[in-house]
Amino acid sequence: xxxxxxxxxxxxxxxxxxxxxxxxxxxxxxxxxxxxxxxxxxxxxxxxxxxxxxxxxxxxxxxxxxxxxxxxxxxxxxxxxxxxxxxxxxxxxxxxxxxxxxxxxxxxxxxxxxxxxxxxxxxxxxxxxxxxxxxxxxxxxxxxxxxxxxxxxxxxxxxxxxxxxxxxxxxxxxxxxxxxxxxxxxxxxxxxxxxxxxxxxxxxxxxxxxxxxxxxxxxxxxxxxxxxxxxxxxxxxxxxxxxxxxxxxxxxxxxxxxxxxxxxxxxxxxxxxxxxxxxxxxxxxxxxxxxxxxxxxxxxx
Amino acid sequence: xxxxxxxxxxxxxxxxxxxxxxxxxxxxxxxxxxxxxxxxxxxxxxxxxxxxxxxxxxxxxxxxxxxxxxxxxxxxxxxxxxxxxxxxxxxxxxxxxxxxxxxxxxxxxxxxxxxxxxxxxxxxxxxxxxxxxxxxxxxxxxxxxxxxxxxxxxxxxxxxxxxxxxxxxxxxxxxxxxxxxxxxxxxxxxxxxxxxxxxxxxxxxxxxxxxxxxxxxxxxxxxxxxxxxxxxxxxxxxxxxxxxxxxxxxxxxxxxxxxxxxxxxxxxxxxxxxxxxx
Numbered sequence: 001x002x003x004x005x006x007x008x009x010x011x012x013x014x015x016x017x018x019x020x021x022x023x024x025x026x027x028x029x030x031x032x033x034x035x036x037x038x039x040x041x042x043x044x045x046x047x048x049x050x051x052x053x054x055x056x057x058x059x060x061x062x063x064x065x066x067x068x069x070x071x072x073x074x075x076x077x078x079x080x081x082x083x084x085x086x087x088x089x090x091x092x093x094x095x096x097x098x099x100x101x102x103x104x105x106x107x108x109x110x111x112x113x114x115x116x117x118x119x120x121x122x123x124x125x126x127x128x129x130x131x132x133x134x135x136x137x138x139x140x141x142x143x144x145x146x147x148x149x150x151x152x153x154x155x156x157x158x159x160x161x162x163x164x165x166x167x168x169x170x171x172x173x174x175x176x177x178x179x180x181x182x183x184x185x186x187x188x189x190x191x192x193x194x195x196x197x198x199x200x201x202x203x204x205x206x207x208x209x210x211x212x213x214x215x216x217x218x219x220x221x222x223x224x225x226x227x228x229x230x231x232x233x234x235x236x237x238x239x240x241x242x243x244x245x246x247x248x249x250x251x252x253x254x255x256x257x258x259x260x261x262x263x264x265x266x267x268x269x270x271x272x273x274x275x276x277x278x279x280x281x282x283x284x285x286x287x288x289x290x291x292x293x294x295x296x297x298x299x300x301x
Numbered sequence: 302x303x304x305x306x307x308x309x310x311x312x313x314x315x316x317x318x319x320x321x322x323x324x325x326x327x328x329x330x331x332x333x334x335x336x337x338x339x340x341x342x343x344x345x346x347x348x349x350x351x352x353x354x355x356x357x358x359x360x361x362x363x364x365x366x367x368x369x370x371x372x373x374x375x376x377x378x379x380x381x382x383x384x385x386x387x388x389x390x391x392x393x394x395x396x397x398x399x400x401x402x403x404x405x406x407x408x409x410x411x412x413x414x415x416x417x418x419x420x421x422x423x424x425x426x427x428x429x430x431x432x433x434x435x436x437x438x439x440x441x442x443x444x445x446x447x448x449x450x451x452x453x454x455x456x457x458x459x460x461x462x463x464x465x466x467x468x469x470x471x472x473x474x475x476x477x478x479x480x481x482x483x484x485x486x487x488x489x490x491x492x493x494x495x496x497x498x499x500x501x502x503x504x505x506x507x508x509x510x511x512x513x514x515x516x517x518x519x520x521x522x523x524x525x526x527x528x529x530x531x532x533x534x535x536x537x538x539x540x541x542x543x544x545x546x547x548x549x550x551x552x553x554x555x556x557x558x559x560x561x562x563x564x565x566x567x568x569x570x571x572x573x574x575x576x577x578x579x
Contacts (some may be wrong), residue, residue: 014403016401017397017401017402017403017406018403020393020394020396020397020401021393021394021397021409022393023389023390023393023394024390024391024393024394024453024457025394025409026390027386027390027446027449027450027453028412028413028416028450028453028454030431030446030450031428031431031446031447031449031450031451032416032419032424032450032451034427034431035424035426035427035428035430035431036419036424036427037427038426038427038430038431039423039424039426039427042426042427042430092321095314095317096317096318096321098314099314099315099317099318100318104315110318110322111565112562112565113322113325113326114321114322114325115558115561115562115565116325116326116329116558117325118561119507119554119557119558119560119561119562120511120554120557120558121510121511121513121529121553121554121557122511122513123511123513123529123532124332124529124532124550124553124554125328127532127536127546127550128328128329128331128332128547128550129328131331131335131543131547132327132328132331136344137343137344139331139335139350142349142350143350146350173324173325176321181565181568227417230417230418230420231420234420234422234423236420236422236513236514237513237514254423255420255422255423258422258423258425258426259422259425259514259518262425262426262429263425263518268426271426272426272427275423275424275425275426275427278423279418279419279423282418282423283418285418287415
């Protein structure tokens with residue numbers, strides 16, 4: 001390299017990492033950051049039913065949302081949906097993960113079965129369950145009737161509450177695999193000598209579970225729980241397919257509600273306001289996750 | 302858990318696993334058996350567990366009833382394109398993050414992690430406006446770009462983990478032999494990282510294949526729909542052709558379940574070290 005080229009090369013060197021990052025930054029910048037900005041901007045704008053932006057209208061959209069009883073019911077549903085689905089799938093996923101970590105006949109088959117709901121499109125799972133719980137010709141009624149458990153067909157979705165309960169059930173079922181595999185991944189890193197030491201101390205099954213296994217699983221469980229909160233909160237296909245938020249808009253969560261506002265009712269500005277409210281709730285969760293991930297990174301280094 | 306103090310916890314746990322498996326498999330059982338039922342049997346009262354006559358012709362009829370082949374092709378184009386783009390952008394970014402020191406690295410990593418918070422559905426209002434401005438509503442290219450972007454965080458994270466776990470000595474040796482950085486990356490690092498790259502490829506492919514919400518919102522012409530949205534053709538307002546819907550769903554599900562089973566082991570290893578979820 002020539003002497004006089006040196007300052008320029010140094011400059012290039014400093015810029016080089018950014019060149020490597022450029023494609024990724026462009027892709028995420030245009031496809032994610034631009035929509036984020038657009039949603040915030042839209043939430044403070046008056047958008048006509050035909051989609052024309054009539055300009056800044058302050059917090060009108062937010063006021064409309066806050067004065068709407070459906071919104072508050074939806075918010076409550078979202079909290080219930082997130083807590084119930086994440087909570088129960090975490091408990092069931094832990095148990096399943098613990099058992100799958102043992103050696104027994106058919107373990108490989110069970111592991112493969114558990115992968116199924118994770119790999120299948122949510123929309124397809126949802127459609128199947130919509131069919132299963134149908135009151136007139138659904139598979140569940142046929143099954144229970146043939147088994148003699150019910151005498152006549154049951155309407156499984158007579159009330160909004162029942163609809164919502166089924167949706168939570170499907171949500172739990174499809175979320176379990178992720179927790180299970182996080183637990184399996186965490187269990188692999190536990191030192192078996194800890195169990196031998198616990199045996200020497202005469203620890204019972206429950207002692208080993210609550211005093212050795214679970215505390216050591218905490219890092220894996222934290223990651224899976226925080227990610228699940230984000231993904232379950234944002235989950236759209238299950239509720240949209242099974243009940244579309246009906247009857248009477250009683251089974252919405254924030255994402256199905258904003259979808260309906262925006263693409264069925266043409267209330268784009270109000271839908272954007274709901275999006276922003278959703279972000280703010282999730283931002284709290286995501287920042288907790290980010291801090292924890294980066295801290296874990298530092299410990300590794 | 303080697304010692305056997307009391308057999309009951311074990312028995313209870315195995316029973317639990319058995320029940321879980323039954324509940325997980327039940328919808329697949331329903332999907333397969335319903336797909337082979339005749340239209341008359343579909344809506345007959347009294348219901349049936351298994352089809353009285355296995356109507357295998359349903360699996361052939363679907364290709365005539367609707368452009369199922371076109372839907373599958375669209376899914377392959379969208380998922381394949383998104384996978385290629387996500388990896389093509391993700392590899393250099395992951396390389397820079399694992400091999401270079403620079404200002405703003407922490408900020409970039411933080412932004413990548415934060416981006417996982419924004420699912421396409423909460424951004425739909427913005428995405429729709431952006432795509433309208435770019436004239437990409439109703440376009441497969443639009444779906445490719447969006448799927449690639451929303452899988453970018455995961456791709457970068459997993460690839461960076463793979464690269465970091467490989468020592469940079471070999472690349473440095475290659476550079477001494479006269480290779481440029483790009484050559485060292487392609488000839489030395491990428492072949493060694495193959496398992497991690499394949500896992501990332503398959504995972505992004507599955508996520509894009511299963512994507513529903515963006516495609517539902519953006520694609521309006523029937524012949525551009527991917528399979529997840531396309532199956533809605535059997536889903537009329539008051540008359541649903543469940544048997545065709547499920548027969549088609551089987552074709553949409555089998556390939557991704559097989560792919561997923563292939564990467565399951567590698568995925569478990571990378572799971573808790575980074576954010577991974579479909």
